[in-house]
Amino acid sequence: MPAQVIITEPARNVVEIHSTTNSVTVTEKKNTVTVNALTRAVGNATISGAIDVTNTIGDALAGGTYSAGTTLETIVRDLISPFLEPAFTAVSWSATGATQADGESLLIECGYSPTITALNLTWSNPENLDADTDVTVVDVSAIPNQTFTFDIDELTASDMPYTAFLNYTPAAQTVPTSRTFQINAAYLGNDGSGSAVTFTKNVLAYYRHRMYVISSASATLSGIASLLSTAVDTPLSTLSLNSTGSNVISVNCTTGTANSSNYTWIIIPSSATLSEVAAEVGGIGVADYTDSFIESNNGGNFYSYIVGTASPTYKVYRSIQPGAFDSDVTLKLTITH
Numbered sequence: 480m481p482a483q484v485i486i487t488e489p490a491r492n493v494v495e496i497h498s499t500t501n502s503v504t505v506t507e508k509k510n511t512v513t514v515n516a517l518t519r520a521v522g523n524a525t526i527s528g529a530i531d532v533t534n535t536i537g538d539a540l541a542g543g544t545y546s547a548g549t550t551l552e553t554i555v556r557d558l559i560s561p562f563l564e565p566a567f568t569a570v571s572w573s574a575t576g577a578t579q580a581d582g583e584s585l586l587i588e589c590g591y592s593p594t595i596t597a598l599n600l601t602w603s604n605p606e607n608l609d610a611d612t613d614v615t616v617v618d619v620s621a622i623p624n625q626t627f628t629f630d631i632d633e634l635t636a637s638d639m640p641y642t643a644f645l646n647y648t649p650a651a652q653t654v655p656t657s658r659t660f661q662i663n664a665a666y667l668g669n670d671g672s673g674s675a676v677t678f679t680k681n682v683l684a685y686y687r688h689r690m691y692v693i694s695s696a697s698a699t700l701s702g703i704a705s706l707l708s709t710a711v712d713t714p715l716s717t718l719s720l721n722s723t724g725s726n727v728i729s730v731n732c733t734t735g736t737a738n739s740s741n742y743t744w745i746i747i748p749s750s751a752t753l754s755e756v757a758a759e760v761g762g763i764g765v766a767d768y769t770d771s772f773i774e775s776n777n778g779g780n781f782y783s784y785i786v787g788t789a790s791p792t793y794k795v796y797r798s799i800q801p802g803a804f805d806s807d808v809t810l811k812l813t814i815t816h
Contacts, residue, residue: 590787612665655722694735703784739802
């Protein structure tokens with residue numbers, strides 16, 4: 480007797496998956512759907528021929544087609560979707576101003592108050608969210624907390640991602656810190672017939688000082704603003720530098736860093752230290768240039784730079800030689816705190 484999996488919901492649907500050879504068929508008789516597959520329903524087993532869906536069951540929508548090569552897991556998950564709990568699968572930000580996306584986090588430059596336009600939310604099994612429970616986004620770092628409420632109605636997979644418009648401008652921060660946003664949604668327990676069960680995801684906005692890598696014909700330094708104004712080009716301007724721990728920052732060199740008239744300058748917050756400069760070409764390490772830079776820290780007083788309402792201080796590293804790095808070089812900067 481071939482192996483089989485039977486998923487049964489009393490008085491609703493019966494789904495049977497059988498392993499046979501060289502045939503793919505779909506039949507529906509009353510509340511029973513049978514899918515005969517070429518391969519066993521384990522691992523990454525796939526169907527060998529297209530399956531047309533004539534009646535909607537779960538996320539298997541009438542009029543749709545499962546093409547050859549679709550995994551059996553995908554089909555089964557669609558069929559049993561009404562019994563699966565929703566879960567957060569992705570969050571992204573929409574923001575204006577001095578911000579930078581970093582996975583599910585938002586990086587904000589210290590000294591500025593950008594507007595967070597929206598959070599873009601994706602759930603698995605969104606049709607099982609409780610439409611009678613509002614989705615909320617709460618800035619739990621604000622005093623008092625700032626709460627945004629959204630009436631989600633009935634959502635389906637085609638509605639993903641769901642855009643939660645905030646149009647929120649939190650106060651600027653002058654030093655590195657973080658802000659926590661708590662996202663709350665709910666589903667009905669007991670296979671959709673029970674009370675609302677809340678589930679939560681936290682995402683963070685980090686406030687950071689910017690770091691720079693520039694090429695400039697200037698060989699001397701009087702201040703950060705004046706140095707940045709002499710930049711021939713800027714291979715890197717980023718908020719990706721963590722304010723703690725060790726970081727490896729990649730810099731793609733340019734014709735500016737290769738120009739024999741230009742020095743390469745690395746500008747980092749004063750709390751950090753440039754520990755290593757390694758060079759790669761085509762992903763292969765070719766040299767260690769740590770000793771090819773000289774540090775300037777203004778006699779230990781560092782260099783102040785006005786950024787919005789913030790006044791971060793910086794230390795600076797300049798290449799000893801101009802034209803030091805060809806445009807095919809990638810610098811790996813190890814920066815520690």
